[in-house]
Amino acid sequence: MDKFWIQTNTATILIRRRELSGFGDCTWIMYCPSLIIHSQTPNAVHPKSHSHPHNQTPMPNSGYLESCSQLHKTEPREHGKVTLEGGEQDNAIFHSISKVTNLTTRAHGRRNVMAIVFTVLLAVASYITTPAIATIPRACVGKSNQELPFCTSSLSTADRVEDLLSRLPLQEKATLLTARASPRGSMSSIGLPEYNWGANCVHGVQSTCGTHCPTSFLNPVNLGAIFDPQVVLEMAQVIGWELRALWLEGATENYRGGPHLGLDCWSPNININRDPRWGRNTETPSEDPLVNGKYGVAYTRGLQVGKREDPRFLQAVVTLKHYVAYSYENYGGVNRMEFDAIVSPYDFADTYIPAFRASVVDGNAKGIMCSYNSVNGIPMCANNRLVDTLLRDTLGFDGYITSDSGAVEAISDMHHYTDSQCEAARLAILAGTDINSGKSYEECLKTLVDDNQLEEKALNDALRHTLKLRFELGLFDPIDDQPYWNVTPNDVNTAAAKALSLDATRKSLVLLQNNVSVLPLQKGIKLAVLGPHAKSQRGLLGNYLGQMCHGDYDEVGCVQTPLEAIRTANGASNTTFAQGCGISDNSTAGFDEAVTTTKNTDCGPIGRPTIVVLINGGVIGAENIIGQTDALVEAFYPGFFGAKAMADVLFGDTNPSGKLPVTMYRSDYVEQVTMKRMDMTAYPGRTYRYFKGQPVFPFGWGLSYTSFSLSVDNVANSSSRSEGVEYLAGEVSDAANVTISVVVSNDGKVAGDEVIFAFFRPVSTNATGPATLLNEQLFDYQRVSLEPTKSVGVSFTIERSTLALSDEEGNFVSFPGSYEIIVSNGVRERLIFGVEVVGGDVILRDRVQPYPLEEDLKSVNSATRSARSELMMVGALIFAIWMSVSVDSD
Incomplete structure (x- = not known):
């Protein structure tokens, strides 16, 4: 059975299966640079080395054997006639996934296969003129469309937007103002393609894999612990570049049935880490407004400008979230969609607005998300004073504003601020909320205009903000000289990107305690590893994840566990394991096994070194731990390379240098403050800026091996x-x-x-x-x-x-x-x-x-030294986990 992997420099070509009769029931997808044919014959053309998408290993010169039944099969999203570069081609299909696949012959010999392939390539060659763009529909292609004024690049962006606006039916305008409406919103009559608002990129593109899976970085709280905006900028540059590549490949948001990616990211989250009970503390870099502001500026510049700066265009668009005074999910019977944040003018100016101001004024952020909550009685997405007046008139914001998912509908359904979702939609768009991540704009806006309850001008103003960004992304201009289009599938998850992620993860780990220099450990010692997180994969990653590994959406088998990393560094025969306890229960059933496991190690019973590694999203009460351990490392949710980074720090291959971006309070702190209170100064105060008590470890704390x-x-x-x-x-x-x-x-x-x-x-x-x-x-x-x-x-x-x-x-x-x-x-x-x-x-x-x-810490340490719990009475390397409840939403 002969096989061929054919590549050409022209485009991704998707062929309906009937065009390759004799190849079985596969839907073939071919992606190609320069004609490269990998076959089982030693004389095959093979001028370059390439990676095969299924295993991401270099193709051998002798070819890659695989039967048709083993190939990745896909179902076409759209059939029939679709627009290609320069015209239309019948019997081609656009597909949501672009993969390199192998062509398998059954009844045909190699010559017949090559003849069929070359016939197909020649048939479409006249339609494809630029690299890797046939997987997505493009605007302003085809002679008739190119002559439209909005496709004329010599005109100003404002004039082009106005021309496009004039061609849009009223209902289509409402659809274009709806997030995640793709593929609705495309208008083939004027060559306007679909566009999806709503991808997340909190610490990597939250998408399915293309040829390669997106790089997954450490979580924002870890990035905050580095205290280096340059690292954030470089990460965001990678995310923006990979977003472009994955978008071109047709990757979707990372859930089953998710829409095709857009080029805006609903990230970063720059709300402050206000309360340790908030389940989304891992998504934010710090409790400090200045740190969050610097983070937002660096992320914005990295994502929007990238490394290949082009003053004409944006690489991608950030969406700062959640605006504003948002740090409450579901606590004490109150849901985030009904929570009313009571905020004083002092706290608003001093704490809640500075990071957004910096990201807009200094970073030139082009997107903002209004949050679920109300502020002082007015739902944020209907708050004209804070959304439209403050952002646009005072701060000079000139981008787009989207609602969080369901936030417009919550104006009526949860806050009961209006009597209907249509009235909520009217107030939201008048307040300056341009995009609705929900159904009410699409269902209500046309009716509101037809019934004279809303002027069409409100829709046009919102579209001016959103369409302007699509022009600034270069989606309506020739792409030949646009650097942001010069991207390939192999620009995703590169060696450089992975090295950046690993290096940043190493820098983020915080050494909280190191009595008598227990760390770093000597390699080759007899070591017991205890704890429920030692074999964790998903537990290291946090939330807002793109697809980690090829396979299913939530596959994490390619993620290394801490135990695996430690055994690699220390030797498997020297490293024993016992779980000891669970994550979400208080069972002591595993304690005896944990004690027994430590007896034949160099970290034995009481009095022998004990090291604890914390894996958690938000702040934990650790006062009892510091009295029971000789070394304490805070790893937060370190991400894809977390296990490797932890092993490197524990065995001295990396000198820890992270600093706490949050205050670690005593566990009784939550009894002294009410979660619902948004003021920072009420006793005992919030964050290092106002807290009047004695912390377990203060903001900025972090030890070193030097x-x-x-x-x-x-x-x-x-x-x-x-x-x-x-x-x-x-x-x-x-x-x-x-x-x-x-x-x-x-x-x-x-x-x-x-x-x-x-x-x-x-x-x-x-x-x-x-x-x-x-x-x-x-x-x-x-x-x-x-x-x-x-x-x-x-x-x-x-x-x-x-x-x-x-x-x-x-x-x-x-x-x-x-x-x-x-x-x-x-x-x-x-x-x-x-x-x-x-x-x-x-x-x-x-x-x-x-x-x-x-x-300052002596009183805390001395007060807790005598505390010993039953599990901690054994010396070992203990991987403990404290998990906040985290709610994945936008």
Whole structure:
């Protein structure tokens, strides 16, 4: 039985099975660069090495044998006549998946197969002129369509949008304003193809596999622990590029029956990690508005611009979520779709809006999602003041706004703000919600216009926002010189992308405790691995996942477990395992086995080293753990490469450098604060900025296998001390600044990364209201890499706006008085500089006060050292899991 894998440089060609009679019942899909035929004969043409889509291994020169029954079979989505580049071709089909498949001969010999294949290629060659685009319908192709004004690239985008608007029927407009309506919304009469709003890209493209599966990165809370926006930018660049490739291949959203991807991502999630009970804390980078803002800016620039910057077009479109004051799913009998967030002007300005402001103003984000909740009695997607007025008029936002899935319908059904879904749709579109992820726009808008309850102008305004982005994505222009179209299936899940994901995952792990330097472990020791997460695959990944492995949608068999990674590093014969306990129960049935497992190891009974690795999404109460273990590592949900990264840290192949992007409270914290309260300052306060209690581990904490020190850069600071920074009375300006410089030194014996934080703290000011309760506020941070004995200077600039605080009305003001600038590595080193706002000047004092932050934790550690639980009375490497309830939604 002879087989051929035929490739050509022209396009993905999808052939109806009857055109290849004699090849059995396979629906053949051919994807090809330059003519490459892999056969079983040694003389086959084979000028390049390629990867086979089914096993992602290089094709051998002798060919790849596979029977027709083993081939990936697919059912066509659309039959009949479809538009190809330059015209129409009968009997071709567009398909949602583009795969390389092998042609198998049955009754025909090789010559007949080649004749049939070449006949097919010649028959369609005149229609295909550009690489890898035949799997998706394109706008402005064919002579008649190319002559339409909206297809004329010499016209302005605004003029082209207006021309296209003029050609749309009213009902079609409503469909075009509906997310996930694809393939509805295509208009063959004017060559307008379908477009899907709604793909998620929280930490990778959430799609099915194409030729390759999308790269899955670590979760946002892990990315927050790195404190390096450059890593976020590089990740987003990869995500945007892979989105383009997967979209071109016809990949769908990652659920059965999901629509074809679009080029907008409903990501990133930049809500703050407000409460440890929120089930979606793993999706957000931090509890700090500044960190989330920097994350949003970096993600936006990476995704929208990419590496191949083209000022004419966007690579993809971000959708910041969830706007605004959203961090509540289902707690205490109240659902997120009915929750009313009561937010003061102070908290809105100080906590909930800064990350969105930064991402829009500094990042130029082109999309925002309005959230399920109400804010002060008004459902967000119907909140004209916060959606349209604040975003568009105040912040200058010029992109599109979508509802979360079902949020428009919830205006009536859950919030009971209107009497009907149609009235909810009317209020939402008038408030500035352009896209509805639900049914009410498609079902109601035409009727509302026909009944004179809504002007068609409201639909046109929304379409101007959405269609403009489709033009800016280059979907209506010739593609020959567009770099964002120059992408192939082999640009997905590349070696470089996987290396980036692994490296970032290593950097994200946080070493919380390391008594007497138990870590790193020596390889080859007798080791017991305990805990329900040691054999975990899915439990490492978090949520919002694209397809991990070829196979079914939720296949995770290609994900390495922590136990596998540890056995690889330490030797399988040296590593024993017992589960010990479950994830969601309190059974002690496995305790005896766990104790027995440890007896023949180098980590034996009480008094022998015990290491705990935490795998969790949100903050956990860990005060009892630190009294029972010698080393503690926080891994959060580390993602696809989490097991490898954990093993690398445990055995010293990687020096841990993550820092906590959240405050780890004691477990009784949840008894002191109500989940529903959105204010940050009510006792005991939320996040490091307002919490008045003693944390188990503070925001920014994270140890290393080396030691770092901070010192004052006296030379650099000598000039800045003599310079004043002028403040204008009652307002903030950035015209002048002062710089504080420190020296970071690696005093240890191994190379390592360190994060240096810069906070300010009001000491004595004339501020009033909630601002007087602020502990400190992060205003900048930098990550540095140092070899042993090396030092580097780090500088922080204090602009006029740096020390500004919000007043009770939500206006930022520079209050006269005394402040401290705290420069810290989050652990052992802290330098404090005094500054004063006097009249119109900010003056940097000569005084510098060193302060060891670790002293703050002694009372917590000593109070919990004596605590021992039954399971923890054995020494071992314990993989524990604390899981928040996480709700997958948009």
